[in-house]
Amino acid sequence: MHATPAPARPGDVYFFGTCLLDLFLPEAGLDAMTLLEREGVRVHFPQAQSCCGQPAFTSGQPGEAREVARSQLGLFDQPWPIVVPSGSCGGMIKHHWPTLFAGDADEARACAVAGRVVEFADFLLNVLRIELRDQGKPTKVAVHTSCSARREMNTHVHGWALVDQLAQVERVVHDHESECCGFGGVFSLRHPDISGAMVSDKSAALQDSGAVEFVTADGGCLLNINGKLAHDGKAFRGKHLASFLLERTGGKA
Amino acid sequence: MSARDRILGKLRAAAPAQTPVEPDVAGYYARHTLQHALPARLAHFSHMMRAVHTEVIYTRADSWPQALAARAAQAGWRHVLLAPNTAHGARAAQALQGLATPPQLKSYDRPIDDWKAELFHDVDAAFTTTRAGIAETGTLIVWPDADEPRAMSLVPPVHIALFDASRLYENFYQAVSTEGWANGLPTNSLLISGPSKTADIQQTLAYGAHGPRELIVLAIVPDDIDLAELEAAQ
Amino acid sequence: MSTHPITVHPARSFKANSHDAVNDPHLRKSFRGAMDFLMAKRAAQFPDHNELEALRSLGETVRQRCLAKLPQLLEKLEAQLTANGVKVHWAETPEEANAIIHGLIAARNGKLAVKGKSMVSEETELNHYLEAHGVQAVESDMGEYIVQLAGEKPSHIIMPAIHKTKAQIATLFHDNIPAAPYTEDVDELIQLGRNALRGMYLKADVGISGVNFAVAETGTLCLVENEGNGRMCTTVPDMHIAITGIEKVVEKLSDVIPLYSILPRSATGQAITTYFNMISRPRQPGEKDGPREVHLVLLDNGRSQAYADEQLRKTLQCIRCGACMNHCPVYSRIGGHAYGTVYPGPIGKIISPHMLGLNDTQDLPTASSLCGACGEVCPVRIPIPEMLMRLREEAARDPEEKVPHPLAGQGAAYSPQLARVWSLWRTVYSRPALYRAFSWLATRLRVFTPRRQLGWTVHRTPLTPAKQSLHELVRQRQSSR
Numbered sequence: 004m005h006a007t008p009a010p011a012r013p014g015d016v017y018f019f020g021t022c023l024l025d026l027f028l029p030e031a032g033l034d035a036m037t038l039l040e041r042e043g044v045r046v047h048f049p050q051a052q053s054c055c056g057q058p059a060f061t062s063g064q065p066g067e068a069r070e071v072a073r074s075q076l077g078l079f080d081q082p083w084p085i086v087v088p089s090g091s092c093g094g095m096i097k098h099h100w101p102t103l104f105a106g107d108a109d110e111a112r113a114c115a116v117a118g119r120v121v122e123f124a125d126f127l128l129n130v131l132r133i134e135l136r137d138q139g140k141p142t143k144v145a146v147h148t149s150c151s152a153r154r155e156m157n158t159h160v161h162g163w164a165l166v167d168q169l170a171q172v173e174r175v176v177h178d179h180e181s182e183c184c185g186f187g188g189v190f191s192l193r194h195p196d197i198s199g200a201m202v203s204d205k206s207a208a209l210q211d212s213g214a215v216e217f218v219t220a221d222g223g224c225l226l227n228i229n230g231k232l233a234h235d236g237k238a239f240r241g242k243h244l245a246s247f248l249l250e251r252t253g254g255k256a
Numbered sequence: 257m258s259a260r261d262r263i264l265g266k267l268r269a270a271a272p273a274q275t276p277v278e279p280d281v282a283g284y285y286a287r288h289t290l291q292h293a294l295p296a297r298l299a300h301f302s303h304m305m306r307a308v309h310t311e312v313i314y315t316r317a318d319s320w321p322q323a324l325a326a327r328a329a330q331a332g333w334r335h336v337l338l339a340p341n342t343a344h345g346a347r348a349a350q351a352l353q354g355l356a357t358p359p360q361l362k363s364y365d366r367p368i369d370d371w372k373a374e375l376f377h378d379v380d381a382a383f384t385t386t387r388a389g390i391a392e393t394g395t396l397i398v399w400p401d402a403d404e405p406r407a408m409s410l411v412p413p414v415h416i417a418l419f420d421a422s423r424l425y426e427n428f429y430q431a432v433s434t435e436g437w438a439n440g441l442p443t444n445s446l447l448i449s450g451p452s453k454t455a456d457i458q459q460t461l462a463y464g465a466h467g468p469r470e471l472i473v474l475a476i477v478p479d480d481i482d483l484a485e486l487e488a489a490q
Numbered sequence: 491m492s493t494h495p496i497t498v499h500p501a502r503s504f505k506a507n508s509h510d511a512v513n514d515p516h517l518r519k520s521f522r523g524a525m526d527f528l529m530a531k532r533a534a535q536f537p538d539h540n541e542l543e544a545l546r547s548l549g550e551t552v553r554q555r556c557l558a559k560l561p562q563l564l565e566k567l568e569a570q571l572t573a574n575g576v577k578v579h580w581a582e583t584p585e586e587a588n589a590i591i592h593g594l595i596a597a598r599n600g601k602l603a604v605k606g607k608s609m610v611s612e613e614t615e616l617n618h619y620l621e622a623h624g625v626q627a628v629e630s631d632m633g634e635y636i637v638q639l640a641g642e643k644p645s646h647i648i649m650p651a652i653h654k655t656k657a658q659i660a661t662l663f664h665d666n667i668p669a670a671p672y673t674e675d676v677d678e679l680i681q682l683g684r685n686a687l688r689g690m691y692l693k694a695d696v697g698i699s700g701v702n703f704a705v706a707e708t709g710t711l712c713l714v715e716n717e718g719n720g721r722m723c724t725t726v727p728d729m730h731i732a733i734t735g736i737e738k739v740v741e742k743l744s745d746v747i748p749l750y751s752i753l754p755r756s757a758t759g760q761a762i763t764t765y766f767n768m769i770s771r772p773r774q775p776g777e778k779d780g781p782r783e784v785h786l787v788l789l790d791n792g793r794s795q796a797y798a799d800e801q802l803r804k805t806l807q808c809i810r811c812g813a814c815m816n817h818c819p820v821y822s823r824i825g826g827h828a829y830g831t832v833y834p835g836p837i838g839k840i841i842s843p844h845m846l847g848l849n850d851t852q853d854l855p856t857a858s859s860l861c862g863a864c865g866e867v868c869p870v871r872i873p874i875p876e877m878l879m880r881l882r883e884e885a886a887r888d889p890e891e892k893v894p895h896p897l898a899g900q901g902a903a904y905s906p907q908l909a910r911v912w913s914l915w916r917t918v919y920s921r922p923a924l925y926r927a928f929s930w931l932a933t934r935l936r937v938f939t940p941r942r943q944l945g946w947t948v949h950r951t952p953l954t955p956a957k958q959s960l961h962e963l964v965r966q967r968q969s970s971r
């Protein structure tokens with residue numbers, strides 16, 4: 004029994020796929036949508052969507068970020084929740100759009116959209132109250148949470164809780180689990196040495212954890228760590244939380 | 257225009273028109289101050305003090321000079337600095353002189369300039385009183401004065417601090433507010449929480465970096481507190 | 491630690507410095523170990539999360555209130571200290587501060603100064619200045635002393651010699667302290683340092699120190715320390731000169747209490763430091779020790795620039811605990827020297843641009859993944875990631891653009907080409923038809939994706955678009971239903 008009443012279970016949601024998933028990890032986006040639909044939710048994907056503006060925002064280009072964000076404001080007319088399968092993009096919209104639009108004519112619209120954003124794992128767990136039935140073989144996974152997701156959205160707890168619902172999956176903790184993987188968007192381009200040192204340590208910690216693979220709910224971290232593992236010729240890989248959950252629960256036969 | 261005027265001018269030009277709310281320090285400490293009875297407070301004080309290498313000796317108002325003398329005999333201090341003009345200094349001197357091999361007693365009766373080298377090289381231990389204590393952090397409050405100058409709790413390798421345990425505050429805030437420090441502070445006032453220490457070499461803790469290597473607290477415990485129970489509470 | 495001698499690492503060469511640092515396995519290991527140790531110790535001091543958060547909020551409120559009243563508080567501090575017999579001096583620049591201090595020492599024909607820990611005196615490179623003017627300045631904080639003997643700079647604001655090994659220190663002491671045997675025993679090393687420095691306190695003409703909090707209400711300088719060298723410097727010599735930044739003033743004595751409660755716990759994970767030294771006046775008639783003359787030098791050095799901007803003003807809330815560097819995944823990879831600035835780590839990235847200008851420091855604000863670990867631990871809740879993004883914005887801003895409070899070096903990272911790239915990005919990503927065309931091309935031409943992608947491919951396989959975008963896959967799925 005839960006102490007607090009769950010938010011009403013919506014019949015419809017918007018899905019904001021994020022620019023990274025769109026171009027580089029579209030399967031993860033589809034898997035997330037499939038999971039939502041399997042739970043009986045109608046998923047709406049506005050075709051005019053592109054990006055939350057984060058790349059420019061963190062690069063000292065708030066003006067450019069605002070214009071891209073502005074182009075997204077009109078895509079979510081219905082009062083449905085907006086599910087974002089990436090903690091850092093969700094955090095960008097939820098926490099930074101209000102300041103990005105402070106004093107702007109579109110401030111109210113931006114805040115209204117921001118207020119409806121829910122991170123994917125949070126949505127599954129706390130809104131849909133999903134009950135996952137594990138159909139896979141016994142395995143061990145490690146979970147990496149993106150930093151902005153952890154600090155702005157508290158999503159590490161959600162990711163853990165979802166993985167922990169899977170009866171045959173042992174979640175192992177990796178060394179310095181809460182530490183950044185070194186992605187940081189433009190940081191990884193501008194400071195390859197430091198970013199490289201961070202992703203080396205992260206990928207080593209994940210491999211040394213005893214896990215067979217790792218999962219994360221953030222596209223940037225996933226591309227970063229998998230890119231490093233592939234570069235080093237390792238077989239170990241990570242996948243998006245949505246794909247992992249779908250796979251374990253028989254959705255990807 | 258002076259540097260002062262330029263700096264203040266820049267700051268004034270930029271200072272916000274509205275001052276944010278006043279911090280509610282009193283309210284915070286009203287919520288976060290424990291209300292322990294003295295024995296529990298004292299046990300915590302000693303726990304914290306001992307955790308940082310301080311020796312805490314429980315004693316009584318009538319017997320502390322003997323405790324001091326016993327400790328001096330055990331350590332074999334040869335030169336002890338104290339303030340014979342104070343009541344506690346006189347009692348300490350008397351007890352120390354009663355030892356079989358009494359230490360030579362020194363008093364800080366000249367300005368530091370006149371005996372710096374002796375102070376640095378020829379004093380084994382200094383005995384001073386303290387103003388009060390703080391339980392939360394295991395801290396002594398010391399207000400040096402003309403009788404017991406600043407260097408007494410600093411330069412000699414051992415500092416023996418006489419502490420009236422009935423004057424034990426729960427935390428720093430309680431000490432400052434109860435005693436009205438905001439109305440005026442002496443030339444120098446100190447919080448002392450253990451002997452001098454450093455971890456500057458490979459994070460390895462070492463005592464006696466510059467000040468005393470040893471801090472010994474002679475805690476005068478009120479007669480209604482059982483000493484054995486106090487030790488057991490640790 | 492790095493075996494090559496530490497020379498000057500200006501912030502300008504941050505990229506080269508950090509390249510060297512991450513490739514020094516010894517440095518990596520020792521900083522990692524030290525930071526893990528400090529993080530664990532801090533965590534142990536805050537078992538009650540709610541108490542921590544309440545105390546952080548109180549610390550933030552105290553600092554913000556004091557900053558809001560900064561000009562009045564500085565005047566009040568000056569008046570109160572003056573009434574107490576402490577002389578107050580003002581310096582806009584490091585040069586002015588150095589000249590004031592040297593003037594005071596020269597007036598009494600001083601030859602030897604002992605110094606307690608002061609990061610502000612590092613800002614002004616005071617030691618160097620004094621040496622050049624015939625005054626020997628000896629650092630007395632054990633870590634600072636080690637660093638000074640080695641001819642280096644501190645690599646951490648709280649633990650200056652955190653980059654040195656026992657063996658290196660043993661050699662340094664053996665080579666520099668007369669009659670010192672070679673020993674790697676830490677207790678013995680500390681005793682060697684203690685004895686050498688005690689000789690200095692005896693001889694010194696002047697003691698120089700920093701200040702942790704300057705209380706306007708009572709005219710009191712508060713110094714936080716464990717070693718007792720700060721007390722030595724402010725007690726034994728006949729003159730004490732304190733130097734601090736203008737932001738260190740607090741209004742009331744009670745303001746100090748929460749700040750001092752959270753400072754040592756955040757910094758080194760100690761419940762409290764050994765000494766909290768409150769100095770309110772010079773030696774009074776009848777008193778037998780303490781300096782007869784006490785001076786306070788208040789330094790601006792770019793702080794008023796940060797102050798002028800409402801957002802950047804928060805930088806000045808800092809109480810210099812070092813927790814942000816202890817928790818920083820970048821600092822723990824590259825150590826303190828690579829930054830090339832007096833203050834390394836996250837606080838260094840946000841304060842140095844005001845001291846040195848963005849021209850020399852533009853690489854610092856970008857050297858962060860914005861993971862937020864710093865802001866999460868900062869005891870006075872400085873939103874460090876926000877400050878970093880703001881400084882990136884100022885560095886990228888067109889240097890010609892007129893803004894209300896321009897920063898020194900505005901536009902240091904501005905390039906018309908880069909600006910065009912971002913404006914192109916904006917055009918594509920804000921127009922659905924263009925974006926659709928772009929992603930169609932990117933996915934269809936994926937085999938032509940460049941093999942080298944700036945810094946990305948140094949450590950990773952190239953980012954290659956999928957065969958079809960999510961937009962397309964969704965469209966297909968819908969039409970197939």
Ligand code: SF4
Pocket residue numbers: 807808809810811812813814815836837864867868869870871872
């Ligand atoms: S910015 Fe915050 S965490 Fe960093 S040194 Fe300053 S007070 Fe400490």
